[in-house]
Amino acid sequence: MKKSDINSTEIARLAGVSRSTVSRVINNYSNVPAETRDKVLKVIAEHNYFPNASAQVLAGKRARTIGLFLIEQGRVSGDILTNMLIVSVIEHASEHGYYVLTHIIRDAKDTEMIQNVREIFFQRRIDGGIFIGADNREPFIEQLVDEGFVIGVVDQELPEHPEPNRIVSNFNNDSGMKQTVAYLSGLGHTQIGAINGDMNRLSGRTKHEGFKQAMGMCGLTINPDWVLDGDFNETSGYESIQALLARKIGLPTAIVAANDSVAFGAIRALKEHGIRVPDDISIIGFDDHALSEKHHPALTTIRVDMSEMLKRMTSFLIALIEQKPLAMKEITMECSLVVRDSCRRI
Amino acid sequence: MKKSDINSTEIARLAGVSRSTVSRVINNYSNVPAETRDKVLKVIAEHNYFPNASAQVLAGKRARTIGLFLIEQGRVSGDILTNMLIVSVIEHASEHGYYVLTHIIRDAKDTEMIQNVREIFFQRRIDGGIFIGADNREPFIEQLVDEGFVIGVVDQELPEHPEPNRIVSNFNNDSGMKQTVAYLSGLGHTQIGAINGDMNRLSGRTKHEGFKQAMGMCGLTINPDWVLDGDFNETSGYESIQALLARKIGLPTAIVAANDSVAFGAIRALKEHGIRVPDDISIIGFDDHALSEKHHPALTTIRVDMSEMLKRMTSFLIALIEQKPLAMKEITMECSLVVRDSCRRI
DNA sequence: CTGAAAGCGCTTACAG
DNA sequence: CTGAAAGCGCTTACAG
Numbered sequence: 043m044k045k046s047d048i049n050s051t052e053i054a055r056l057a058g059v060s061r062s063t064v065s066r067v068i069n070n071y072s073n074v075p076a077e078t079r080d081k082v083l084k085v086i087a088e089h090n091y092f093p094n095a096s097a098q099v100l101a102g103k104r105a106r107t108i109g110l111f112l113i114e115q116g117r118v119s120g121d122i123l124t125n126m127l128i129v130s131v132i133e134h135a136s137e138h139g140y141y142v143l144t145h146i147i148r149d150a151k152d153t154e155m156i157q158n159v160r161e162i163f164f165q166r167r168i169d170g171g172i173f174i175g176a177d178n179r180e181p182f183i184e185q186l187v188d189e190g191f192v193i194g195v196v197d198q199e200l201p202e203h204p205e206p207n208r209i210v211s212n213f214n215n216d217s218g219m220k221q222t223v224a225y226l227s228g229l230g231h232t233q234i235g236a237i238n239g240d241m242n243r244l245s246g247r248t249k250h251e252g253f254k255q256a257m258g259m260c261g262l263t264i265n266p267d268w269v270l271d272g273d274f275n276e277t278s279g280y281e282s283i284q285a286l287l288a289r290k291i292g293l294p295t296a297i298v299a300a301n302d303s304v305a306f307g308a309i310r311a312l313k314e315h316g317i318r319v320p321d322d323i324s325i326i327g328f329d330d331h332a333l334s335e336k337h338h339p340a341l342t343t344i345r346v347d348m349s350e351m352l353k354r355m356t357s358f359l360i361a362l363i364e365q366k367p368l369a370m371k372e373i374t375m376e377c378s379l380v381v382r383d384s385c386r387r388i
Numbered sequence: 389m390k391k392s393d394i395n396s397t398e399i400a401r402l403a404g405v406s407r408s409t410v411s412r413v414i415n416n417y418s419n420v421p422a423e424t425r426d427k428v429l430k431v432i433a434e435h436n437y438f439p440n441a442s443a444q445v446l447a448g449k450r451a452r453t454i455g456l457f458l459i460e461q462g463r464v465s466g467d468i469l470t471n472m473l474i475v476s477v478i479e480h481a482s483e484h485g486y487y488v489l490t491h492i493i494r495d496a497k498d499t500e501m502i503q504n505v506r507e508i509f510f511q512r513r514i515d516g517g518i519f520i521g522a523d524n525r526e527p528f529i530e531q532l533v534d535e536g537f538v539i540g541v542v543d544q545e546l547p548e549h550p551e552p553n554r555i556v557s558n559f560n561n562d563s564g565m566k567q568t569v570a571y572l573s574g575l576g577h578t579q580i581g582a583i584n585g586d587m588n589r590l591s592g593r594t595k596h597e598g599f600k601q602a603m604g605m606c607g608l609t610i611n612p613d614w615v616l617d618g619d620f621n622e623t624s625g626y627e628s629i630q631a632l633l634a635r636k637i638g639l640p641t642a643i644v645a646a647n648d649s650v651a652f653g654a655i656r657a658l659k660e661h662g663i664r665v666p667d668d669i670s671i672i673g674f675d676d677h678a679l680s681e682k683h684h685p686a687l688t689t690i691r692v693d694m695s696e697m698l699k700r701m702t703s704f705l706i707a708l709i710e711q712k713p714l715a716m717k718e719i720t721m722e723c724s725l726v727v728r729d730s731c732r733r734i
Numbered sequence: 735c736t737g738a739a740a741g742c743g744c745t746t747a748c749a750g
Numbered sequence: 751c752t753g754a755a756a757g758c759g760c761t762t763a764c765a766g
Contacts, residue, residue, distance in 0.1 A: 049759055060737045065761055073735060092510035096451070097759035099442040100742045107489070107513075125471030132490055136504075141489050141513065143453070144478055158482075164438035167453075167487065338684065395743055406753045411745055419751060443743035446758045735766100742760085750752085 048089050057085040068093055099166065107141045108359060109168040111159060113150050113175035115275075122332045123348060127174060130352035138360045143168055147175075156182045163191050169363045172196070172355060177242040194359040196351070197245045200372045209362060211355045211373035215245050215328075218344040218377040219252025220259070222298045222326045225342075225379055227260040230388035231296040231324065235268030237282050237308060239300030246274070249300055249328070268294045272304050279307025287315055293323060295388055302327035302334045302343055305384070309337075324385035340382035351375050394435050403431040414439055445512065453487045454705060455508055455517035459496050461621075468678045469694060473520060476698035484706045489514055502528045509537050515709045518542070518701060523588040540705040542697070543591045550717045555708060557701045557719035561591050561674075564690040564723040565598025566605070568644045568672045571688075571725055573606040576734035577642040577670065581614030583628050583654060585646030592620070595646055595674070614640045618650050625653025633661055641734055642670035648677035648689055651730070655683075670731035686728035697721050 054061045067082040132142045170192030198210040239246035270282035299305035305327035327343035334341035400407045413428040478488045516538030544556040585592035616628035645651035651673035673689035680687035
């Protein structure tokens, strides 16, 4: 019932060596003869001894912990994507012997919340942190980078002269957006609208830029009435369509949504007005959300490998923490069209 | 670019007091005059000082971290429920000023994985841990309890003489199961089958017991051919129905699934064989999974408040860690029927 | 190859 | 009300 309170002094005594030697064995120093090592390891195993992490860190070792910071607006967080992200980071960190301290930031502009995040870094609980869902160039993250902490940010611009302690990762949103327009154009659509994502996020901007460029390349003109504001949420997709319908102007024959959640919301609004997808209007998403395949209609979208991206981000971050040479500071992942049932030929 | 490496000695010097006093201010000792306190706090704020967590822990303070251990079989973990659990624990721990170290256990019988978990406790990285998805009386968890660690286990039996360092939480599965049978019985069903959950889990057993009892109370007999094995996964629901259909015996008019995932799998298998739900057979689930409402047909099920349960579990665990008096060692949550479209009157 | 000793940055009796 | 000092459990130059 009593917690075994054995420490390195005790192990040293039982093995008949000094604490220095015990420490050398634990830290795999090469200058310990096999015999001594085995003797010490035996005592360690017999007594269920694990070195106290705080003492190790205080003595200069790494915390072997990375922070995972999820910036999620107030909304309920039953998101399946979020879960994939978390699990991906945890599992890959684990493979490197690292632990993950997850923290949720409900409002990245709230001073107190920012202070909580800073505290985690300054208290040295973590060796580095990954941020997901941040605005591009979010000031408090920039500050942490300036302060020298090892930081990885998903969906973020890499500065022209990147600091050695910063890495970013992105999908090739430009390519993805061009694929959506190319596909719709191929189906004969010329009247194509878009629901934008959050323009404070890098992906919101690059997707919109990609859309504009692709429309031009395909010789199509953009009708500003059909370019709707959104913020990557289901609700924003729903509301943007409601607003569009309320204006009682003509509809495009196809809409490119900034992501699948937005597409779901848009389809929900359309359905409520008796407008059928894809019979009356085609909708294409972005992300290939876990639900898109099961959605009615099954959503045509751009597939993106979040799990793999976070895996790479985690490995890169750990490499950076351990000061291993890193080939690059930016991870870019390709993405590609998945055709399902939400778009039709015109 | 250089990390500010200020410590309490430096703060003390700048404030013109001793480190003892700085520590007293940080730890809210009552015997520090307001003037001294303010002077110190000012210096702390000016210099972005946060006490080193490792040093605090080593000196005897709590790590203010709880471990969240998810036991999930090898399968892909894009589960929306898992995400709710994680987020619920993180947010409520955060409210108490605690951090969460999440760890995934792919195989609770693997010695190395168990050792990894033990390490986290023995290294004193965490003050206590919550386990989700464990078998009832999982040996390695029992051992951690014996070793005196503060442990909370979801879906677990409380021993007759509970240790002071153990808490458990459960849904009233018995009640839930009785509601499913009562509802089906009310719809006129007499030929009711069941797909069991994992019988190593407490909920698997209590749901099955509840089913048997409820059938008896409603004066219905159980046909053993219609009581199928399962393990709480979509796949097991699918496979159990495939196996049943392969036997080419009669079907029940209704099936109670151990949870919604199992129900989804069962419906998928039935659909593949052209058997319609609810027209040809009624299916009722358990959990009210986030997808159940959007499922075709929308799933009739038992609603359970996972998020609230984990919230309570987290609060209880922290109370236990802080040695606050705890009214009870077991959390039991009620659950109730949600009628949708997957069952029909006979 | 190995031990004695200093040091990591805190907290907290202890003494005044 | 406050400071000097011991102690938490490690690691790692340093010396031999």
